[in-house]
Amino acid sequence: MRRATPLLVGAALLLLLPLAAIEPRAWLTLTVAGLAMGMLIFLVAAGLTLIFGLMDVLNFAHGALFSWGAYAGFTVAVAVDGRWGWAASPSVWANAGLLLLAVAAAVAVAFALGVVLERVIVRPVYGQHLFQILITLGATIVLEELIRVAWGPNDQVMPVPATFQGSWDVADVVVLRFPAIAIGLGLLVYGGMQWLLTRTRVGLIVRAGVENNEMVQVMGHDIHRYFTGVFAAGSGLAGLGGLMWGMFSQSVRPSMGGEQLIFAFIVVIIGGLGSVTGSLVGALLVGLAYNYVAFLVPKAAIGVTMGIMVLVLLARPTGLYGAGK
Protein backbone atom coordinates (compact mmCIF):
# COMPACT_ATOMS: atom_id res chain seq x y z
CA MET A 1 0.00 0.00 0.00
CA ARG A 2 2.87 2.30 0.87
CA ARG A 3 4.14 1.91 -2.65
CA ALA A 4 0.72 2.26 -4.21
CA THR A 5 -0.03 5.76 -2.92
CA PRO A 6 2.72 7.68 -4.75
CA LEU A 7 1.91 5.59 -7.77
CA LEU A 8 -1.75 6.61 -7.71
CA VAL A 9 -0.79 10.26 -7.27
CA GLY A 10 1.64 9.95 -10.17
CA ALA A 11 -0.99 8.28 -12.32
CA ALA A 12 -3.55 10.98 -11.54
CA LEU A 13 -1.02 13.70 -12.35
CA LEU A 14 0.01 12.04 -15.57
CA LEU A 15 -3.60 11.64 -16.68
CA LEU A 16 -4.89 15.04 -15.62
CA LEU A 17 -1.96 17.34 -16.32
CA PRO A 18 -2.30 17.14 -20.12
CA LEU A 19 -5.91 18.29 -19.68
CA ALA A 20 -4.53 21.76 -19.09
CA ALA A 21 -3.19 21.89 -22.62
CA ILE A 22 -5.53 19.56 -24.52
CA GLU A 23 -9.27 20.03 -24.90
CA PRO A 24 -11.23 17.29 -23.14
CA ARG A 25 -12.49 15.28 -26.10
CA ALA A 26 -9.13 15.07 -27.80
CA TRP A 27 -7.68 14.22 -24.38
CA LEU A 28 -10.07 11.30 -23.98
CA THR A 29 -9.25 9.97 -27.44
CA LEU A 30 -5.55 10.29 -26.73
CA THR A 31 -5.97 8.58 -23.37
CA VAL A 32 -7.76 5.60 -24.90
CA ALA A 33 -5.15 5.39 -27.66
CA GLY A 34 -2.37 5.71 -25.09
CA LEU A 35 -3.79 2.97 -22.88
CA ALA A 36 -4.23 0.73 -25.91
CA MET A 37 -0.69 1.35 -27.07
CA GLY A 38 0.51 0.71 -23.52
CA MET A 39 -1.34 -2.59 -23.35
CA LEU A 40 0.14 -3.73 -26.65
CA ILE A 41 3.63 -2.81 -25.49
CA PHE A 42 2.86 -4.64 -22.25
CA LEU A 43 2.20 -7.86 -24.18
CA VAL A 44 5.71 -7.63 -25.61
CA ALA A 45 7.39 -6.41 -22.42
CA ALA A 46 5.77 -9.00 -20.14
CA GLY A 47 7.53 -11.85 -21.90
CA LEU A 48 10.77 -9.93 -22.13
CA THR A 49 10.82 -9.11 -18.42
CA LEU A 50 10.17 -12.70 -17.33
CA ILE A 51 12.77 -14.06 -19.73
CA PHE A 52 15.30 -11.59 -18.43
CA GLY A 53 14.31 -11.97 -14.80
CA LEU A 54 14.20 -15.75 -14.71
CA MET A 55 16.79 -16.75 -17.26
CA ASP A 56 19.03 -13.69 -17.23
CA VAL A 57 18.82 -13.74 -21.00
CA LEU A 58 18.80 -10.57 -23.09
CA ASN A 59 16.55 -11.62 -25.91
CA PHE A 60 16.78 -9.22 -28.82
CA ALA A 61 14.94 -11.73 -31.01
CA HIS A 62 11.75 -10.90 -29.11
CA GLY A 63 10.90 -8.26 -31.71
CA ALA A 64 11.22 -10.75 -34.56
CA LEU A 65 8.73 -13.03 -32.77
CA PHE A 66 6.39 -10.04 -32.60
CA SER A 67 6.66 -9.67 -36.40
CA TRP A 68 6.23 -13.40 -36.98
CA GLY A 69 3.10 -13.42 -34.84
CA ALA A 70 1.74 -10.50 -36.83
CA TYR A 71 2.44 -12.20 -40.16
CA ALA A 72 1.07 -15.57 -39.05
CA GLY A 73 -2.14 -13.88 -37.91
CA PHE A 74 -2.20 -11.78 -41.07
CA THR A 75 -1.95 -14.89 -43.27
CA VAL A 76 -4.78 -16.62 -41.44
CA ALA A 77 -6.93 -13.47 -41.44
CA VAL A 78 -6.43 -13.00 -45.19
CA ALA A 79 -7.16 -16.68 -45.88
CA VAL A 80 -10.30 -16.76 -43.72
CA ASP A 81 -11.52 -13.46 -45.13
CA GLY A 82 -10.79 -14.58 -48.69
CA ARG A 83 -12.69 -17.84 -48.28
CA TRP A 84 -15.66 -16.85 -46.16
CA GLY A 85 -15.53 -13.05 -46.15
CA TRP A 86 -15.53 -12.95 -42.33
CA ALA A 87 -13.83 -9.58 -42.04
CA ALA A 88 -16.40 -7.57 -43.93
CA SER A 89 -19.30 -9.73 -42.71
CA PRO A 90 -21.89 -7.87 -40.63
CA SER A 91 -22.05 -10.85 -38.26
CA VAL A 92 -20.27 -10.18 -34.98
CA TRP A 93 -19.66 -13.91 -34.62
CA ALA A 94 -17.90 -14.16 -37.98
CA ASN A 95 -15.81 -11.11 -37.06
CA ALA A 96 -14.90 -12.53 -33.67
CA GLY A 97 -14.16 -15.90 -35.24
CA LEU A 98 -11.67 -14.31 -37.60
CA LEU A 99 -9.98 -12.48 -34.75
CA LEU A 100 -9.77 -15.63 -32.64
CA LEU A 101 -8.33 -17.72 -35.49
CA ALA A 102 -5.76 -15.02 -36.21
CA VAL A 103 -4.85 -14.81 -32.50
CA ALA A 104 -4.49 -18.59 -32.29
CA ALA A 105 -2.21 -18.65 -35.33
CA ALA A 106 -0.07 -15.76 -34.06
CA VAL A 107 0.37 -17.27 -30.61
CA ALA A 108 1.00 -20.80 -31.92
CA VAL A 109 3.63 -19.75 -34.45
CA ALA A 110 5.47 -17.44 -32.05
CA PHE A 111 5.29 -20.07 -29.28
CA ALA A 112 6.76 -22.76 -31.54
CA LEU A 113 9.49 -20.42 -32.77
CA GLY A 114 10.22 -19.57 -29.15
CA VAL A 115 10.78 -23.23 -28.26
CA VAL A 116 13.16 -23.65 -31.20
CA LEU A 117 15.06 -20.44 -30.42
CA GLU A 118 15.50 -21.33 -26.75
CA ARG A 119 16.65 -24.88 -27.45
CA VAL A 120 18.91 -24.15 -30.40
CA ILE A 121 20.44 -20.71 -30.01
CA VAL A 122 19.84 -19.44 -26.48
CA ARG A 123 20.70 -22.52 -24.44
CA PRO A 124 24.38 -22.61 -25.47
CA VAL A 125 24.90 -19.01 -24.36
CA TYR A 126 23.34 -18.99 -20.88
CA GLY A 127 25.27 -16.67 -18.60
CA GLN A 128 27.08 -14.88 -21.43
CA HIS A 129 25.36 -11.58 -22.11
CA LEU A 130 27.55 -10.47 -25.00
CA PHE A 131 26.95 -13.71 -26.89
CA GLN A 132 23.24 -13.50 -26.12
CA ILE A 133 23.02 -10.05 -27.66
CA LEU A 134 25.00 -11.09 -30.71
CA ILE A 135 23.21 -14.34 -31.37
CA THR A 136 19.70 -13.04 -30.75
CA LEU A 137 20.40 -10.02 -32.96
CA GLY A 138 21.61 -12.47 -35.58
CA ALA A 139 18.44 -14.48 -35.19
CA THR A 140 16.43 -11.28 -35.59
CA ILE A 141 18.09 -10.54 -38.92
CA VAL A 142 17.49 -14.09 -40.16
CA LEU A 143 13.87 -14.14 -39.00
CA GLU A 144 13.14 -10.73 -40.48
CA GLU A 145 14.69 -11.64 -43.82
CA LEU A 146 12.69 -14.84 -43.86
CA ILE A 147 9.57 -12.69 -43.56
CA ARG A 148 10.72 -10.70 -46.59
CA VAL A 149 11.30 -13.95 -48.49
CA ALA A 150 7.93 -15.41 -47.60
CA TRP A 151 5.70 -12.32 -47.65
CA GLY A 152 7.66 -9.72 -49.58
CA PRO A 153 9.37 -6.56 -48.33
CA ASN A 154 6.43 -4.13 -48.51
CA ASP A 155 3.74 -3.07 -46.08
CA GLN A 156 0.54 -5.07 -46.43
CA VAL A 157 -2.95 -4.24 -45.35
CA MET A 158 -4.19 -6.26 -42.39
CA PRO A 159 -7.86 -7.18 -42.67
CA VAL A 160 -9.65 -5.90 -39.59
CA PRO A 161 -13.09 -7.34 -38.79
CA ALA A 162 -15.86 -4.78 -39.35
CA THR A 163 -17.15 -4.96 -35.77
CA PHE A 164 -13.82 -3.80 -34.42
CA GLN A 165 -13.37 -0.91 -36.82
CA GLY A 166 -14.57 2.61 -36.25
CA SER A 167 -15.83 3.80 -32.94
CA TRP A 168 -18.58 3.59 -30.37
CA ASP A 169 -20.32 6.74 -29.35
CA VAL A 170 -20.55 6.65 -25.58
CA ALA A 171 -22.32 9.70 -24.14
CA ASP A 172 -21.08 11.89 -26.96
CA VAL A 173 -17.54 10.65 -26.52
CA VAL A 174 -15.82 8.81 -29.35
CA VAL A 175 -14.36 5.50 -28.14
CA LEU A 176 -12.34 3.75 -30.80
CA ARG A 177 -13.34 0.11 -30.86
CA PHE A 178 -10.10 -1.69 -31.53
CA PRO A 179 -8.12 0.16 -28.86
CA ALA A 180 -10.90 -0.62 -26.39
CA ILE A 181 -10.58 -4.30 -27.25
CA ALA A 182 -6.80 -4.11 -26.98
CA ILE A 183 -7.14 -2.63 -23.49
CA GLY A 184 -9.51 -5.42 -22.46
CA LEU A 185 -7.18 -8.06 -23.85
CA GLY A 186 -4.20 -6.52 -22.08
CA LEU A 187 -6.03 -6.58 -18.76
CA LEU A 188 -7.06 -10.17 -19.38
CA VAL A 189 -3.47 -11.21 -20.10
CA TYR A 190 -2.23 -9.35 -17.03
CA GLY A 191 -4.88 -11.01 -14.86
CA GLY A 192 -4.02 -14.40 -16.29
CA MET A 193 -0.32 -13.92 -15.67
CA GLN A 194 -0.89 -12.74 -12.12
CA TRP A 195 -3.08 -15.74 -11.44
CA LEU A 196 -0.50 -18.08 -12.91
CA LEU A 197 2.39 -16.49 -11.03
CA THR A 198 0.75 -16.13 -7.63
CA ARG A 199 -1.77 -18.96 -7.47
CA THR A 200 -0.08 -21.92 -9.11
CA ARG A 201 2.90 -24.03 -8.21
CA VAL A 202 4.56 -23.41 -11.55
CA GLY A 203 4.25 -19.68 -10.92
CA LEU A 204 5.73 -20.07 -7.46
CA ILE A 205 8.77 -21.85 -8.86
CA VAL A 206 9.14 -19.25 -11.62
CA ARG A 207 9.00 -16.39 -9.09
CA ALA A 208 11.59 -18.13 -6.95
CA GLY A 209 13.73 -18.68 -10.03
CA VAL A 210 13.57 -14.99 -10.92
CA GLU A 211 15.21 -14.31 -7.56
CA ASN A 212 17.74 -17.11 -7.52
CA ASN A 213 17.62 -19.79 -10.16
CA GLU A 214 20.56 -21.76 -8.82
CA MET A 215 18.75 -22.27 -5.52
CA VAL A 216 15.68 -23.53 -7.36
CA GLN A 217 17.85 -26.12 -9.11
CA VAL A 218 19.45 -27.43 -5.94
CA MET A 219 15.93 -27.86 -4.56
CA GLY A 220 15.33 -30.47 -7.23
CA HIS A 221 13.48 -28.51 -9.88
CA ASP A 222 14.60 -28.89 -13.49
CA ILE A 223 15.02 -25.21 -14.24
CA HIS A 224 15.60 -25.79 -17.95
CA ARG A 225 12.05 -27.04 -18.37
CA TYR A 226 10.82 -23.81 -16.81
CA PHE A 227 13.22 -21.80 -18.97
CA THR A 228 11.81 -23.32 -22.13
CA GLY A 229 8.25 -22.85 -20.91
CA VAL A 230 8.72 -19.21 -19.93
CA PHE A 231 10.63 -18.43 -23.10
CA ALA A 232 7.94 -20.01 -25.27
CA ALA A 233 5.09 -18.37 -23.34
CA GLY A 234 6.84 -14.99 -23.58
CA SER A 235 7.30 -15.56 -27.30
CA GLY A 236 3.61 -16.40 -27.65
CA LEU A 237 2.72 -13.13 -25.94
CA ALA A 238 5.06 -11.25 -28.29
CA GLY A 239 3.27 -12.91 -31.21
CA LEU A 240 -0.09 -11.89 -29.76
CA GLY A 241 1.21 -8.34 -29.36
CA GLY A 242 2.37 -8.35 -32.98
CA LEU A 243 -0.99 -9.44 -34.31
CA MET A 244 -2.88 -6.89 -32.21
CA TRP A 245 -0.47 -4.17 -33.25
CA GLY A 246 -0.98 -5.17 -36.90
CA MET A 247 -4.73 -4.84 -36.48
CA PHE A 248 -4.34 -1.61 -34.51
CA SER A 249 -2.28 -0.01 -37.27
CA GLN A 250 -4.13 -2.01 -39.96
CA SER A 251 -0.89 -3.04 -41.60
CA VAL A 252 2.06 -5.39 -41.25
CA ARG A 253 5.65 -4.89 -42.31
CA PRO A 254 8.80 -6.95 -41.76
CA SER A 255 10.57 -4.42 -39.53
CA MET A 256 7.59 -3.76 -37.23
CA GLY A 257 9.02 -5.86 -34.39
CA GLY A 258 12.29 -4.01 -34.10
CA GLU A 259 10.50 -0.71 -33.59
CA GLN A 260 8.34 -2.09 -30.79
CA LEU A 261 11.26 -3.84 -29.15
CA ILE A 262 12.82 -0.48 -28.24
CA PHE A 263 9.63 0.53 -26.45
CA ALA A 264 9.45 -2.85 -24.77
CA PHE A 265 13.01 -2.62 -23.45
CA ILE A 266 12.37 0.89 -22.13
CA VAL A 267 9.25 -0.39 -20.40
CA VAL A 268 11.05 -3.37 -18.87
CA ILE A 269 13.72 -1.07 -17.48
CA ILE A 270 11.18 1.43 -16.14
CA GLY A 271 9.11 -1.30 -14.51
CA GLY A 272 12.04 -3.22 -13.07
CA LEU A 273 13.56 -6.37 -14.52
CA GLY A 274 11.50 -9.45 -13.78
CA SER A 275 8.34 -7.68 -12.60
CA VAL A 276 5.15 -8.23 -14.59
CA THR A 277 3.27 -5.52 -12.68
CA GLY A 278 6.18 -3.16 -13.29
CA SER A 279 5.91 -3.87 -17.00
CA LEU A 280 2.21 -3.07 -17.01
CA VAL A 281 2.70 0.22 -15.15
CA GLY A 282 5.71 1.13 -17.29
CA ALA A 283 3.89 0.28 -20.52
CA LEU A 284 0.86 2.38 -19.63
CA LEU A 285 3.14 5.25 -18.60
CA VAL A 286 5.01 5.11 -21.89
CA GLY A 287 1.86 4.65 -23.98
CA LEU A 288 0.09 7.62 -22.40
CA ALA A 289 3.09 9.95 -22.33
CA TYR A 290 3.90 9.12 -25.94
CA ASN A 291 0.40 9.93 -27.12
CA TYR A 292 0.01 13.16 -25.17
CA VAL A 293 3.39 14.47 -26.22
CA ALA A 294 2.94 13.35 -29.82
CA PHE A 295 -0.22 15.49 -29.88
CA LEU A 296 1.37 18.53 -28.26
CA VAL A 297 4.96 18.42 -29.50
CA PRO A 298 5.16 15.69 -32.15
CA LYS A 299 8.92 15.80 -32.48
CA ALA A 300 9.52 15.15 -28.80
CA ALA A 301 7.41 11.97 -28.66
CA ILE A 302 10.22 9.38 -28.68
CA GLY A 303 12.35 11.55 -26.45
CA VAL A 304 9.75 11.66 -23.70
CA THR A 305 9.81 7.87 -23.21
CA MET A 306 13.58 8.01 -22.84
CA GLY A 307 13.11 10.93 -20.45
CA ILE A 308 10.75 8.89 -18.27
CA MET A 309 13.26 6.07 -18.21
CA VAL A 310 16.05 8.39 -17.12
CA LEU A 311 13.91 9.94 -14.38
CA VAL A 312 12.80 6.56 -13.06
CA LEU A 313 16.34 5.24 -13.04
CA LEU A 314 17.58 8.31 -11.21
CA ALA A 315 14.94 7.88 -8.52
CA ARG A 316 14.93 4.08 -8.38
CA PRO A 317 17.91 2.44 -10.11
CA THR A 318 16.21 -0.98 -10.08
CA GLY A 319 13.05 0.32 -11.77
CA LEU A 320 9.62 0.93 -10.25
CA TYR A 321 9.03 -2.65 -9.09
CA GLY A 322 12.46 -4.19 -9.51
CA ALA A 323 13.92 -6.11 -6.59
CA GLY A 324 17.42 -5.71 -7.95
CA LYS A 325 19.82 -8.62 -8.09
Place this chain on the structure above:
Amino acid sequence: MDVLELEGVHTDIGQHHILQGVSLRVRPDAVTVLLGRNGAGKTTTMRTVMGVLPPSRGTVRFEGRPIHGLPPHAIARLGIGYVPEGQGIFAALTVEENLRVAMRAENAESRERMRRVLTLFPDLERFRPARAGTLSGGQKQMLAIGRALVNPTRLLLIDEPSKGLAPIVVEHLVGALEAMKRETTVVLVEQNFAMASRLGDDCYVMDDGRTVYAGSMAALAADRDLKRRYLGI
Protein backbone atom coordinates in the same frame (compact mmCIF):
# COMPACT_ATOMS: atom_id res chain seq x y z
CA MET B 1 28.55 -48.09 2.98
CA ASP B 2 29.57 -44.44 3.07
CA VAL B 3 26.81 -41.99 2.29
CA LEU B 4 29.09 -39.70 0.35
CA GLU B 5 32.48 -40.39 -1.09
CA LEU B 6 34.74 -38.00 -2.98
CA GLU B 7 37.86 -39.32 -4.65
CA GLY B 8 40.52 -37.09 -6.21
CA VAL B 9 38.05 -34.39 -7.10
CA HIS B 10 39.31 -31.42 -9.11
CA THR B 11 37.07 -28.44 -9.87
CA ASP B 12 37.81 -25.32 -11.87
CA ILE B 13 35.99 -22.02 -11.71
CA GLY B 14 36.79 -20.20 -14.91
CA GLN B 15 40.57 -20.10 -15.18
CA HIS B 16 41.10 -20.97 -11.54
CA HIS B 17 41.90 -24.48 -10.41
CA ILE B 18 40.08 -24.40 -7.06
CA LEU B 19 39.82 -28.01 -5.93
CA GLN B 20 43.05 -29.90 -6.49
CA GLY B 21 42.32 -33.40 -5.30
CA VAL B 22 39.68 -33.58 -2.60
CA SER B 23 39.02 -36.99 -1.11
CA LEU B 24 36.62 -37.57 1.73
CA ARG B 25 34.14 -40.06 3.10
CA VAL B 26 30.98 -39.34 5.01
CA ARG B 27 29.70 -42.04 7.37
CA PRO B 28 25.97 -42.57 7.73
CA ASP B 29 24.22 -40.86 10.66
CA ALA B 30 27.32 -38.86 11.58
CA VAL B 31 28.11 -35.17 11.32
CA THR B 32 31.19 -34.60 9.17
CA VAL B 33 32.71 -31.15 9.53
CA LEU B 34 34.80 -29.44 6.87
CA LEU B 35 37.24 -26.98 8.36
CA GLY B 36 39.81 -24.69 6.80
CA ARG B 37 40.70 -21.11 6.09
CA ASN B 38 38.72 -18.85 3.81
CA GLY B 39 39.40 -19.82 0.24
CA ALA B 40 40.44 -23.37 1.13
CA GLY B 41 37.70 -24.80 -1.10
CA LYS B 42 35.00 -25.82 1.41
CA THR B 43 32.12 -24.09 -0.35
CA THR B 44 33.40 -25.21 -3.74
CA THR B 45 33.41 -28.79 -2.44
CA MET B 46 29.73 -28.50 -1.52
CA ARG B 47 28.83 -26.89 -4.82
CA THR B 48 30.70 -29.65 -6.61
CA VAL B 49 28.73 -32.32 -4.76
CA MET B 50 25.48 -30.54 -5.70
CA GLY B 51 26.48 -30.46 -9.37
CA VAL B 52 26.42 -26.66 -9.54
CA LEU B 53 30.14 -26.80 -10.35
CA PRO B 54 30.77 -30.09 -12.10
CA PRO B 55 34.23 -31.54 -11.34
CA SER B 56 36.79 -31.70 -14.11
CA ARG B 57 38.33 -34.87 -12.66
CA GLY B 58 37.62 -37.39 -9.93
CA THR B 59 34.51 -39.14 -8.71
CA VAL B 60 31.66 -38.20 -6.40
CA ARG B 61 29.56 -41.11 -5.13
CA PHE B 62 26.33 -40.93 -3.20
CA GLU B 63 25.38 -44.21 -1.52
CA GLY B 64 27.79 -45.95 -3.89
CA ARG B 65 26.38 -44.44 -7.03
CA PRO B 66 28.46 -41.99 -9.12
CA ILE B 67 26.68 -38.62 -9.27
CA HIS B 68 29.28 -36.31 -10.82
CA GLY B 69 27.99 -35.16 -14.17
CA LEU B 70 24.35 -35.23 -13.08
CA PRO B 71 22.51 -31.88 -13.18
CA PRO B 72 21.82 -30.22 -9.79
CA HIS B 73 18.11 -30.99 -9.75
CA ALA B 74 18.73 -34.70 -10.33
CA ILE B 75 21.30 -34.75 -7.51
CA ALA B 76 18.85 -33.00 -5.17
CA ARG B 77 16.18 -35.53 -6.03
CA LEU B 78 18.36 -38.39 -4.84
CA GLY B 79 17.75 -37.02 -1.35
CA ILE B 80 20.49 -34.45 -0.83
CA GLY B 81 19.50 -31.20 0.84
CA TYR B 82 21.66 -28.10 0.55
CA VAL B 83 21.73 -25.01 2.74
CA PRO B 84 24.14 -22.62 1.03
CA GLU B 85 26.25 -19.95 2.63
CA GLY B 86 24.16 -16.81 2.90
CA GLN B 87 21.05 -19.03 3.08
CA GLY B 88 19.82 -18.47 -0.48
CA ILE B 89 16.31 -17.67 0.68
CA PHE B 90 13.82 -16.02 -1.68
CA ALA B 91 13.37 -12.59 -0.11
CA ALA B 92 10.32 -11.59 -2.15
CA LEU B 93 8.44 -14.79 -1.32
CA THR B 94 6.66 -15.39 1.96
CA VAL B 95 8.04 -17.77 4.56
CA GLU B 96 5.39 -20.33 3.63
CA GLU B 97 6.10 -19.93 -0.08
CA ASN B 98 9.79 -20.49 0.60
CA LEU B 99 8.93 -23.79 2.24
CA ARG B 100 6.48 -24.77 -0.49
CA VAL B 101 8.88 -24.04 -3.33
CA ALA B 102 11.40 -26.31 -1.63
CA MET B 103 9.01 -29.27 -1.77
CA ARG B 104 9.79 -31.58 -4.63
CA ALA B 105 6.10 -32.33 -4.78
CA GLU B 106 3.26 -30.79 -2.83
CA ASN B 107 1.44 -33.67 -1.21
CA ALA B 108 0.16 -34.79 2.16
CA GLU B 109 3.58 -36.07 3.17
CA SER B 110 5.43 -32.88 2.35
CA ARG B 111 2.75 -30.78 4.05
CA GLU B 112 3.13 -32.94 7.14
CA ARG B 113 6.88 -32.33 7.01
CA MET B 114 6.24 -28.62 6.71
CA ARG B 115 4.10 -28.76 9.86
CA ARG B 116 6.99 -30.44 11.66
CA VAL B 117 9.40 -27.76 10.46
CA LEU B 118 7.03 -25.08 11.72
CA THR B 119 6.86 -26.78 15.12
CA LEU B 120 10.63 -27.14 15.23
CA PHE B 121 11.05 -23.42 14.45
CA PRO B 122 8.17 -21.50 16.09
CA ASP B 123 9.42 -18.20 14.63
CA LEU B 124 8.71 -19.49 11.17
CA GLU B 125 5.14 -20.34 12.17
CA ARG B 126 4.74 -16.84 13.57
CA PHE B 127 6.02 -15.13 10.42
CA ARG B 128 4.49 -17.63 8.00
CA PRO B 129 2.69 -15.03 5.82
CA ALA B 130 5.52 -12.46 6.01
CA ARG B 131 8.02 -11.85 3.26
CA ALA B 132 11.17 -13.81 3.98
CA GLY B 133 13.27 -10.73 3.30
CA THR B 134 11.91 -9.15 6.48
CA LEU B 135 13.18 -11.94 8.76
CA SER B 136 16.19 -11.50 11.03
CA GLY B 137 19.45 -13.24 10.19
CA GLY B 138 18.80 -16.09 12.60
CA GLN B 139 15.24 -16.58 11.36
CA LYS B 140 16.49 -16.64 7.78
CA GLN B 141 18.92 -19.39 8.74
CA MET B 142 16.09 -21.37 10.37
CA LEU B 143 14.09 -20.95 7.19
CA ALA B 144 17.00 -22.09 5.04
CA ILE B 145 17.39 -25.22 7.17
CA GLY B 146 13.63 -25.73 7.35
CA ARG B 147 13.48 -25.68 3.56
CA ALA B 148 15.95 -28.53 3.36
CA LEU B 149 13.75 -30.57 5.71
CA VAL B 150 10.45 -30.49 3.85
CA ASN B 151 11.75 -33.30 1.65
CA PRO B 152 12.95 -36.71 2.76
CA THR B 153 16.66 -36.01 3.10
CA ARG B 154 19.35 -38.67 3.40
CA LEU B 155 22.23 -36.21 3.33
CA LEU B 156 22.22 -32.57 4.33
CA LEU B 157 24.97 -30.15 3.31
CA ILE B 158 25.09 -27.00 5.44
CA ASP B 159 27.48 -24.18 4.61
CA GLU B 160 28.49 -21.82 7.45
CA PRO B 161 25.16 -21.60 9.24
CA SER B 162 26.54 -19.46 12.08
CA LYS B 163 28.04 -16.78 9.85
CA GLY B 164 26.98 -13.30 10.88
CA LEU B 165 24.69 -14.49 13.69
CA ALA B 166 24.69 -13.28 17.29
CA PRO B 167 26.02 -15.79 19.85
CA ILE B 168 22.59 -16.31 21.44
CA VAL B 169 21.14 -17.11 18.00
CA VAL B 170 23.99 -19.51 17.29
CA GLU B 171 23.10 -21.29 20.54
CA HIS B 172 19.53 -21.76 19.33
CA LEU B 173 20.84 -22.97 15.99
CA VAL B 174 23.06 -25.59 17.60
CA GLY B 175 19.98 -26.94 19.35
CA ALA B 176 18.14 -27.22 16.06
CA LEU B 177 21.10 -28.88 14.34
CA GLU B 178 21.43 -31.38 17.18
CA ALA B 179 17.80 -32.35 16.67
CA MET B 180 18.42 -32.71 12.98
CA LYS B 181 21.52 -34.81 13.47
CA ARG B 182 19.33 -37.58 14.84
CA GLU B 183 17.38 -37.75 11.60
CA THR B 184 19.92 -37.51 8.83
CA THR B 185 23.57 -37.52 7.84
CA VAL B 186 25.07 -34.04 7.86
CA VAL B 187 28.10 -32.41 6.23
CA LEU B 188 28.80 -29.11 7.91
CA VAL B 189 31.13 -26.32 6.84
CA GLU B 190 31.79 -24.17 9.88
CA GLN B 191 34.33 -21.53 10.89
CA ASN B 192 33.04 -21.35 14.44
CA PHE B 193 35.30 -23.98 15.99
CA ALA B 194 33.38 -24.23 19.25
CA MET B 195 30.17 -24.96 17.38
CA ALA B 196 31.90 -27.36 14.97
CA SER B 197 33.44 -29.36 17.80
CA ARG B 198 30.14 -29.63 19.64
CA LEU B 199 28.29 -30.98 16.64
CA GLY B 200 30.96 -32.84 14.71
CA ASP B 201 31.78 -36.55 14.81
CA ASP B 202 34.30 -36.69 11.96
CA CYS B 203 36.31 -33.88 10.52
CA TYR B 204 38.34 -32.95 7.50
CA VAL B 205 40.65 -29.97 7.22
CA MET B 206 41.07 -28.40 3.81
CA ASP B 207 43.86 -26.21 2.59
CA ASP B 208 44.53 -24.84 -0.90
CA GLY B 209 41.90 -27.05 -2.50
CA ARG B 210 43.05 -30.29 -0.88
CA THR B 211 42.00 -32.34 2.12
CA VAL B 212 45.04 -32.24 4.39
CA TYR B 213 43.71 -33.86 7.56
CA ALA B 214 41.11 -36.48 8.27
CA GLY B 215 40.18 -37.76 11.68
CA SER B 216 37.69 -37.62 14.48
CA MET B 217 36.49 -34.23 15.64
CA ALA B 218 37.33 -35.12 19.23
CA ALA B 219 40.93 -35.92 18.32
CA LEU B 220 41.41 -32.62 16.52
CA ALA B 221 39.76 -30.63 19.27
CA ALA B 222 42.06 -32.26 21.85
CA ASP B 223 45.27 -31.75 19.91
CA ARG B 224 46.61 -28.20 20.24
CA ASP B 225 49.46 -28.85 17.88
CA LEU B 226 47.18 -30.02 15.07
CA LYS B 227 44.84 -27.12 15.58
CA ARG B 228 47.65 -24.60 15.40
CA ARG B 229 49.15 -26.23 12.32
CA TYR B 230 45.97 -26.50 10.27
CA LEU B 231 43.66 -23.86 11.62
CA GLY B 232 45.95 -21.31 13.19
CA ILE B 233 44.08 -21.44 16.51
